Amino acid sequence: MYCQQGKFYLDPWSKVDHAIISHGHADHARWGMKHYLCHTDSKAILKQRLGKDLSIETMPYNKPRTINGVAVSFHPAGHVIGSAQIRLEYKGRVEVFSGDYKTQPDFITTPFEPVKCHSFITESTFGLPIYRWKSEDAIQKELHNWIGYNQSQNRTSVFVGYSLGKAQRIMSLIDGVDEVFVHRSIHNLNEAIASSGYKIPKTQLLTADFNKKDVEGKLIIVPPAMLDSRMFKRIPNAATAICSGWMQIRGNRRWRAADAGFAVSDHADWDGLISAIKATEAEEVYVTHGSQATFSRYLNEMSIEAYELKTEYGEEELANSETKTADA
Amino acid sequence: MKAFSNLISAIEITNKTNAKIEALAHYFKTAPDKDKLWLIAIFTGKRPPRPVKTTLMKEWCMEITGLPEWLFLESYSTVGDLGETLALLLPEPTGQLDLSLHEWMTELKALKSKSDDDKKAFVLEAWAGLDQQERLIFNKLIGGSFRIGVSKKTLVNALAKYSGIDANRLMHSIIGKWSVDDLSFEALIKGQHINYDNSKLYPFCLAYALDKELDELGEPEDWIVEQKWDGIRGQIVKRNGEIHIWSRGEELVTSQFPELVEAFSGFSNDFVIDGEILAIKDNNVLLFNDLQKRLNRKNVTKKLLAEVPIGFCAYDMLEDDGDDIREQSMQSRRHQLETLFNRYTLPNNIKLSHLIAFKSWNELPEIRSNSRQINSEGLMLKHKNSSYHSGRKKGDWWKWKVDPMTIDAVMIYAQRGSGRRSSKYTDYTFAVKKDDGLVTVAKAYSGLTDKEITEISQWVGKNAIERFGPVRTVKPELVFEIAFEGIAFSKRHKSGVALRFPRIARWRRDKPVEDIDTIESVKQLITSP
Numbered sequence A: 001m002y003c004q005q006g007k008f009y010l011d012p013w014s015k016v017d018h019a020i021i022s023h024g025h026a027d028h029a030r031w032g033m034k035h036y037l038c039h040t041d042s043k044a045i046l047k048q049r050l051g052k053d054l055s056i057e058t059m060p061y062n063k064p065r066t067i068n069g070v071a072v073s074f075h076p077a078g079h080v081i082g083s084a085q086i087r088l089e090y091k092g093r094v095e096v097f098s099g100d101y102k103t104q105p106d107f108i109t110t111p112f113e114p115v116k117c118h119s120f121i122t123e124s125t126f127g128l129p130i131y132r133w134k135s136e137d138a139i140q141k142e143l144h145n146w147i148g149y150n151q152s153q154n155r156t157s158v159f160v161g162y163s164l165g166k167a168q169r170i171m172s173l174i175d176g177v178d179e180v181f182v183h184r185s186i187h188n189l190n191e192a193i194a195s196s197g198y199k200i201p202k203t204q205l206l207t208a209d210f211n212k213k214d215v216e217g218k219l220i221i222v223p224p225a226m227l228d229s230r231m232f233k234r235i236p237n238a239a240t241a242i243c244s245g246w247m248q249i250r251g252n253r254r255w256r257a258a259d260a261g262f263a264v265s266d267h268a269d270w271d272g273l274i275s276a277i278k279a280t281e282a283e284e285v286y287v288t289h290g291s292q293a294t295f296s297r298y299l300n301e302m303s304i305e306a307y308e309l310k311t312e313y314g315e316e317e318l319a320n321s322e323t324k325t326a327d328a
Numbered sequence B: 001m002k003a004f005s006n007l008i009s010a011i012e013i014t015n016k017t018n019a020k021i022e023a024l025a026h027y028f029k030t031a032p033d034k035d036k037l038w039l040i041a042i043f044t045g046k047r048p049p050r051p052v053k054t055t056l057m058k059e060w061c062m063e064i065t066g067l068p069e070w071l072f073l074e075s076y077s078t079v080g081d082l083g084e085t086l087a088l089l090l091p092e093p094t095g096q097l098d099l100s101l102h103e104w105m106t107e108l109k110a111l112k113s114k115s116d117d118d119k120k121a122f123v124l125e126a127w128a129g130l131d132q133q134e135r136l137i138f139n140k141l142i143g144g145s146f147r148i149g150v151s152k153k154t155l156v157n158a159l160a161k162y163s164g165i166d167a168n169r170l171m172h173s174i175i176g177k178w179s180v181d182d183l184s185f186e187a188l189i190k191g192q193h194i195n196y197d198n199s200k201l202y203p204f205c206l207a208y209a210l211d212k213e214l215d216e217l218g219e220p221e222d223w224i225v226e227q228k229w230d231g232i233r234g235q236i237v238k239r240n241g242e243i244h245i246w247s248r249g250e251e252l253v254t255s256q257f258p259e260l261v262e263a264f265s266g267f268s269n270d271f272v273i274d275g276e277i278l279a280i281k282d283n284n285v286l287l288f289n290d291l292q293k294r295l296n297r298k299n300v301t302k303k304l305l306a307e308v309p310i311g312f313c314a315y316d317m318l319e320d321d322g323d324d325i326r327e328q329s330m331q332s333r334r335h336q337l338e339t340l341f342n343r344y345t346l347p348n349n350i351k352l353s354h355l356i357a358f359k360s361w362n363e364l365p366e367i368r369s370n371s372r373q374i375n376s377e378g379l380m381l382k383h384k385n386s387s388y389h390s391g392r393k394k395g396d397w398w399k400w401k402v403d404p405m406t407i408d409a410v411m412i413y414a415q416r417g418s419g420r421r422s423s424k425y426t427d428y429t430f431a432v433k434k435d436d437g438l439v440t441v442a443k444a445y446s447g448l449t450d451k452e453i454t455e456i457s458q459w460v461g462k463n464a465i466e467r468f469g470p471v472r473t474v475k476p477e478l479v480f481e482i483a484f485e486g487i488a489f490s491k492r493h494k495s496g497v498a499l500r501f502p503r504i505a506r507w508r509r510d511k512p513v514e515d516i517d518t519i520e521s522v523k524q525l526i527t528s529p
Helices: A040-050 A136-152 A166-174 A184-195 A224-228 A230-234 A250-255 A270-280 A292-301 A316-320 B002-013 B017-030 B033-043 B054-065 B069-079 B082-089 B101-111 B116-128 B132-142 B152-163 B167-175 B185-190 B258-265 B288-292 B302-307 B330-342 B361-369 B450-463 B519-523
Strands: A008-010 A018-020 A035-039 A056-059 A065-067 A070-076 A084-090 A093-097 A119-124 A156-160 A180-182 A219-222 A238-243 A260-262 A284-290 A305-308 B223-229 B232-239 B242-247 B271-281 B310-320 B350-352 B376-383 B397-401 B405-416 B425-434 B437-444 B464-468 B471-474 B479-484 B486-489 B497-500 B503-507
Touching (some): A035 A040, A040 A056, A040 A184, A056 A070, A119 A292, A136 A156, A136 A166, A136 A238, A136 A260, A166 A180, A166 A184, A166 A219, A166 A238, A180 A184, A219 A224, A224 A230, A250 B002, A284 A292, A292 A305, B002 B017, B002 B033, B002 B132, B017 B152, B033 B101, B054 B069, B054 B082, B054 B116, B069 B082, B082 B132, B101 B116, B101 B132, B116 B132, B152 B167, B167 B185, B223 B330, B223 B397, B232 B258, B232 B310, B242 B258, B258 B310, B258 B350, B271 B288, B288 B486, B288 B497, B310 B330, B330 B350, B361 B376, B405 B437, B405 B450, B425 B450, B425 B479, B437 B479, B437 B497, B450 B464, B450 B471, B497 B519
Parallel strands (some): A008 A018, A035 A056, A093 A119, A156 A219, A156 A238, A180 A219, A238 A260
Antiparallel strands (some): A070 A084, B223 B376, B376 B397, B405 B425, B405 B471, B425 B437, B464 B471, B479 B503, B486 B497
16 A cells, blocks of 8 residues: 555555554565564564664554655554554545554453544454454453363363464453463564563463473463474374354364364454444545455445455465464 | 353364364263253254244344444454354444253253244343354354354264264164153263164275276276266165165265155165165256256255256175174175165165176277266276275275366456465456456366465465455466366355366466456356256
């Protein structure tokens, strides 16, 4: 996405000079840009994922900066740590690029703030009314019950979730129940996040040659790519839970050979999408990745002018070989 | 209903039969007897008829949620199950209803004769008092299948684990004539309403796939050779005037095949015979695909009886007027089977398996290669001295199937696998040419090496055009040879054909997509009998 007046790109896919990045997921923050601009909390994440020598500038939330006459500011998107909606203002016209967002507050990310604008670019990953998430407290209770049941059966609770975002969210949900071990890819991100001063729950590294006795009956978080691995198979008495918005549907829960599926998503649910869009009071809405056709049709029927926008976002796992299931 | 709801959640999340049995056995240990009885009734097709039409339920849901119909349908097509779609769309419950399974079922039974207004009031009250999972179960109790992979066999194994009663006896008990109203749970599992001695089956004798040259088998005259018909292995047990038909999976399937019951009622002797249940019309054996239309039906309609008549091809005899003759030689058992069949004028649909006459091994390959033309899968080779073993024993019963048919097709959808394959795209859908476009012909997920799967997964990642949940539409570019055991016309498939046991034979990197099969060339593989 290119801003002509400002001469910069938002979450670009090919190599450009000036890129403004909404958040650290690989389909939004790609490698090879000359200069990056992202939220303060995303800096360490980008460096950890894309390389130490990046040229990165940062901005906090709600502090505009003018680039070639365009006022640019970041606003909390509630998606993952450091995720931002990008607000652009030029000659009195305001456009907001939401990136990925989640309206429901959780225990770890800065909560979503709606931004009034003329035109709003929204995601629609879960743009169907069948997707409505439970409250964070209810989800926490479910996870704790599941862990309790597993521990009564001497089983190790293994959560599967994408390294950035989902893993930290799970950490916040299960913090304090028992020792938590995380896979190295999550551990490295945790260290980067913590080094920038962001407070996250304490975890231990699950080393490649972990001692089975140390982890038995405890809690473990691994990224989806690990499901296939020898390391995963070494986990003693594992009960596996996939944490993803797709788990809302029975067929998806059953299709994977996991012991449980929890609908824990970093994306807005149906009600969240609608309330966010209404709160922007936007004159026109552009709908990207997910159910753009369905969702924009519904918005138009509600007298909100909406258009489908084709992008390549949401194909994160392709760049990562991690599954969509756990990143959503 | 909490306990039943937990049971369904536990069963649906696992694909391991043992875990399902464990969960069911736990339910049998803890639930009230009346609930257990209903559970068995529900999973054996003995539940009352649907009291509320699905169209009404859909209407009420749209009314409550205010969603337009197209969006309701869009949601339905994503979820793929009406009861679940309703459960997901309805707003959070406002109250809490706590009825047991048998209380719900009693209410639902009574609902059938009430007015639509009364039905609506009842259903809406239930929806408002149940959480999402309970609501789904409530919708399923009204009608529709749970689709959680609980076969009668699974149910019976769980009952056996709980009660210590023999599984096959339990099978007879739950299949037998009984109703929730006139039998207690104890009486049901103890089988007070049946006489198990009349149905008891023998373990099936199984064959291995031939893994050596024919002349390594010894002298041809020591062997009998028969067609290997592609039906369902069945054991017909006739004792004291009762007839019971067991399938190879040790399920009682008697009620599914009334023609066989009728045909064998004409025999005055008692016996147990082994053979193949087949669809036979005008003296020709039909395809398995046709037979499938007759399987697992609650009611067999007259139309279906005429369209797909069932027959039986007998090839072994295990019990003769009360005597267990399984230890006798194949030749002697065959002789007794012939004697039995010679005593009666056989009904048209009952056949004695034809013994293929041959003098030397080298006559057999040609006979086998012609099998497909008569809808046989190949040949069976049995040693004349073999007894009827329990289960599988290598050496004296061999199956020698014909080579599979193949077509070249292009991959159009890819989906991630499950379990250890969940990080890779392993489940593919294939298409052949039709007019200017493509049409789906098969889904397959086996036959490639791990290395090939990795390579294809990466390709799918780069070449995905669209996504629907876990499914990716890909550029039609990769060509595969698809092997299968049979092919038939099918009205249910968009392509008009159904393949039996499709799998990937190999990845044809050498073949451009222009050279794949057309739907016409695929249909030519269908031989009309």
